[in-house]
Amino acid sequence: GGPVSRRDGTPVVLLLGGDGIGPEVVEAAAACMQAAARRLGRAIRLEEAPIGGAALEMGLPPLPEPTLRMALDADAVLLGAVGGPRWDGLPGPQRPEAGLLELRRQLGVFANVRPVRMFAGLETTSPLRPEVVAGTDLVVVRELLGGLYYGPRGRRQGPGGPVVFDTLEYDQAQIDRAARFALEMARRRRRSLTLVDKANVLESSRMWRERVQALAPAYPDVAVSFQYVDSCAMRLVREPRAFDVLLCENMFGDILSDEAAVLAGSIGMLPSASLGGRVGLYEPVHGSAPDIAGRGVANPIGAILAGAMLLEWSLGWRDAAACIEAAVARVLADGWRTGDLVPAGGPAPGVSVVGTQALTDRILAAIEQ
Amino acid sequence: GGPVSRRDGTPVVLLLGGDGIGPEVVEAAAACMQAAARRLGRAIRLEEAPIGGAALEMGLPPLPEPTLRMALDADAVLLGAVGGPRWDGLPGPQRPEAGLLELRRQLGVFANVRPVRMFAGLETTSPLRPEVVAGTDLVVVRELLGGLYYGPRGRRQGPGGPVVFDTLEYDQAQIDRAARFALEMARRRRRSLTLVDKANVLESSRMWRERVQALAPAYPDVAVSFQYVDSCAMRLVREPRAFDVLLCENMFGDILSDEAAVLAGSIGMLPSASLGGRVGLYEPVHGSAPDIAGRGVANPIGAILAGAMLLEWSLGWRDAAACIEAAVARVLADGWRTGDLVPAGGPAPGVSVVGTQALTDRILAAIEQ
Numbered sequence: 222g223g224p225v226s227r228r229d230g231t232p233v234v235l236l237l238g239g240d241g242i243g244p245e246v247v248e249a250a251a252a253c254m255q256a257a258a259r260r261l262g263r264a265i266r267l268e269e270a271p272i273g274g275a276a277l278e279m280g281l282p283p284l285p286e287p288t289l290r291m292a293l294d295a296d297a298v299l300l301g302a303v304g305g306p307r308w309d310g311l312p313g314p315q316r317p318e319a320g321l322l323e324l325r326r327q328l329g330v331f332a333n334v335r336p337v338r339m340f341a342g343l344e345t346t347s348p349l350r351p352e353v354v355a356g357t358d359l360v361v362v363r364e365l366l367g368g369l370y371y372g373p374r375g376r377r378q379g380p381g382g383p384v385v386f387d388t389l390e391y392d393q394a395q396i397d398r399a400a401r402f403a404l405e406m407a408r409r410r411r412r413s414l415t416l417v418d419k420a421n422v423l424e425s426s427r428m429w430r431e432r433v434q435a436l437a438p439a440y441p442d443v444a445v446s447f448q449y450v451d452s453c454a455m456r457l458v459r460e461p462r463a464f465d466v467l468l469c470e471n472m473f474g475d476i477l478s479d480e481a482a483v484l485a486g487s488i489g490m491l492p493s494a495s496l497g498g499r500v501g502l503y504e505p506v507h508g509s510a511p512d513i514a515g516r517g518v519a520n521p522i523g524a525i526l527a528g529a530m531l532l533e534w535s536l537g538w539r540d541a542a543a544c545i546e547a548a549v550a551r552v553l554a555d556g557w558r559t560g561d562l563v564p565a566g567g568p569a570p571g572v573s574v575v576g577t578q579a580l581t582d583r584i585l586a587a588i589e590q
Numbered sequence: 591g592g593p594v595s596r597r598d599g600t601p602v603v604l605l606l607g608g609d610g611i612g613p614e615v616v617e618a619a620a621a622c623m624q625a626a627a628r629r630l631g632r633a634i635r636l637e638e639a640p641i642g643g644a645a646l647e648m649g650l651p652p653l654p655e656p657t658l659r660m661a662l663d664a665d666a667v668l669l670g671a672v673g674g675p676r677w678d679g680l681p682g683p684q685r686p687e688a689g690l691l692e693l694r695r696q697l698g699v700f701a702n703v704r705p706v707r708m709f710a711g712l713e714t715t716s717p718l719r720p721e722v723v724a725g726t727d728l729v730v731v732r733e734l735l736g737g738l739y740y741g742p743r744g745r746r747q748g749p750g751g752p753v754v755f756d757t758l759e760y761d762q763a764q765i766d767r768a769a770r771f772a773l774e775m776a777r778r779r780r781r782s783l784t785l786v787d788k789a790n791v792l793e794s795s796r797m798w799r800e801r802v803q804a805l806a807p808a809y810p811d812v813a814v815s816f817q818y819v820d821s822c823a824m825r826l827v828r829e830p831r832a833f834d835v836l837l838c839e840n841m842f843g844d845i846l847s848d849e850a851a852v853l854a855g856s857i858g859m860l861p862s863a864s865l866g867g868r869v870g871l872y873e874p875v876h877g878s879a880p881d882i883a884g885r886g887v888a889n890p891i892g893a894i895l896a897g898a899m900l901l902e903w904s905l906g907w908r909d910a911a912a913c914i915e916a917a918v919a920r921v922l923a924d925g926w927r928t929g930d931l932v933p934a935g936g937p938a939p940g941v942s943v944v945g946t947q948a949l950t951d952r953i954l955a956a957i958e959q
């Protein structure tokens with residue numbers, strides 16, 4: 222367990238493969254983390270545990286108690302994905318997703334960070350025109366422990382029949398810590414923060430605006446602006462370069478970060494980090510993709526780059542992270558791609574389409590060089 | 591008032607210009623409706639009333655009582671847009687937007703219909719690659735009278751400080767009428783309906799799924815599918831042709847319909863209809879655009895096409911609507927554009943950039959021809 226492994230200074234990373242393509246891409250990312258550590262003369266101890274549908278299939282709850290304990294004891298957690306049609310009929314608290322939501326809550330990771338960058342050589346894989354998308358470099362900071370995801374919900378009998386409700390609820394402290402996190406992040410980037418809200422309709426959005434306005438003066442170097450979520454959903458496609466850091470409440474962030482992810486070519490490329498607690502949680506942005514699970518064709522790069530973020534942000538190994546990132550860039554520059562990165566017209570000359578394992582092997586080789 | 595004008599059979603259309611560019615584009619649309627009616631030997635009686643910020647500036651509430659009465663008495667309502675930074679500091683119920691929300695509620699227009707189609711010749715104005723966006727032809731059906739827009743909201747003192755909340759609430763009858771509306775619409779189109787939800791997290795989404803599943807068997811000719819809102823936000827950009835009718839709860843529909851609107855080149859092009867009550871409410875999809883208000887450069891086409899929808903759906907004048915639509919297509923084909931339709935690289939050869947009035951004059955001439 223944690224204490225033993227930590228006694229010799231070897232950091233512990235908990236791998237939670239989860240469902241669908243989750244286990245395949247987490248395995249690829251684990252190999253890359255190990256290789257990068259070895260390359261720099263260091264070591265990581267990897268542990269594994271079930272979560273989500275994988276746990277349900279073993280007769281366990283979606284977040285088994287030992288999994289939670291191992292996560293709280295680890296130095297960082299790398300998760301694949303949870304969910305799938307197999308468990309769609311289950312009531313809310315028994316679904317795979319409930320395991321992930323409970324893990325986020327228990328780890329206290331209130332800030333989900335999703336960087337969206339155009340990779341050199343992948344411009345043709347974006348559905349956007351190259352001149353629109355070129356140079357896109359933004360980060361969505363999504364509040365992860367509040368709003369509709371955690372508020373009171375239920376059904377009741379109304380005068381006219383059944384009524385169902387979810388509650389978008391925030392307390393001021395939740396808003397403040399997310400806003401400070403995003404302001405700090407903007408300060409370390411291009412110093413521009415956009416709060417995405419629906420302040421013309423929602424009371425909660427009005428409190429978000431007030432709090433960001435109240436906190437912003439402490440960050441005089443950061444330019445703060447406000448945009449309605451509907452208009453932002455439009456502007457992300459029209460002029461993605463206009464954004465640096467986007468701060469969103471939980472559900473708006475879920476929607477806009479997926480939308481933003483596709484700009485970069487494929488959602489299969491993108492990593493995310495959930496931070497703010499002692500233990501960070503890292504995931505690829507893509508989901509469990511049950512339609513391609515087990516076929517060996519999943520793009521492992523989102524998970525591999527999530528592994529790089531983990532090494533940098535949770536272990537402080539900027540060098541090891543850079544080593545993985547350079548290897549990924551190199552392999553892409555050499556023309557290696559998974560199928561999701563091939564535009565509708567077919568691969569360009571010099572591009573080879575390979576499976577998860579072959580792409581991972583190339584990245585491992587590049588790390589080891 | 592209504593009864594008098596209706597006695598001679600002349601339909602009454604209430605014009606609500608509202609704020610920002612609203613009055614400019616409504617004026618253009620009114621001229622086109624009149625011209626199309628005249629061309630076919632008919633007449634419309636136009637009335638005008640204040641709403642939103644324009645009403646506030648007159649010392650009236652955002653939906654003045656006489657405005658509401660005139661709307662309820664009219665055959666249809668054409669609205670420009672409401673809201674602007676000038677009124678951003680006001681509390682919720684006193685904001686311009688509250689006038690629009692109350693008008694929707696009083697008219698009982700529970701289904702907001704937003705068709706998104708690529709206009710021939712405008713492919714280059716879309717931020718998407720032509721091969722991705724070509725042939726896009728979808729409709730967002732947004733539930734308009736429930737969810738976070740109308741649920742209980744407020745602030746209270748919690749144990750750890752102030753707490754704010756909005757409620758996403760639906761009763762089954764609200765879901766059912768919107769679902770039936772969308773199923774009917776799918777039946778009149780390509781017979782494919784996608785329910786957009788977040789059933790892996792929200793209880794309300796699970797009721798939406800259940801109800802659509804319960805109602806779908808009565809429409810055996812419609813293929814029904816389900817998609818999570820985050821993944822749909824992605825897929826709309828990646829493969830917009832995949833969709834026919836999208837059914838969304840109110841807030842998801844607000845976000846996704848704006849996102850979808852930009853695919854067609856400019857949000858300035860698109861009309862919407864809010865239906866389901868006795869009196870239909872028609873609007874351009876764009877907002878009040880305070881940054882360009884009063885400069886004579888707004889694209890009037892969204893409002894003009896909203897006017898065409900009004901003639902067809904509320905007055906039953908399919909011929910007059912077709913006349914307006916053909917005039918718009920003709921003027922675009924002849925190369926006339928407002929500034930929002932010019933790609934970043936500048937206008938293509940044969941394209942002339944003109945203001946609101948000049949473009950409207952061309953459309954009027956084409957209607958009259």
Ligand SMILES: CC(C)[C@H](C(=O)O)[C@@H](O)C(=O)O
Binds near residue numbers: 304
């Ligand atoms: C699987 C689901 C619960 C999750 C979320 O909505 O948070 C996913 O979409 C994500 O964005 O990480």
Ligand SMILES: CC(C)[C@H](C(=O)O)[C@@H](O)C(=O)O
Binds near residue numbers: 672690
């Ligand atoms: C102005 C605002 C209240 C409105 C909405 O959110 O419904 C607008 O964005 C729209 O989509 O019609």
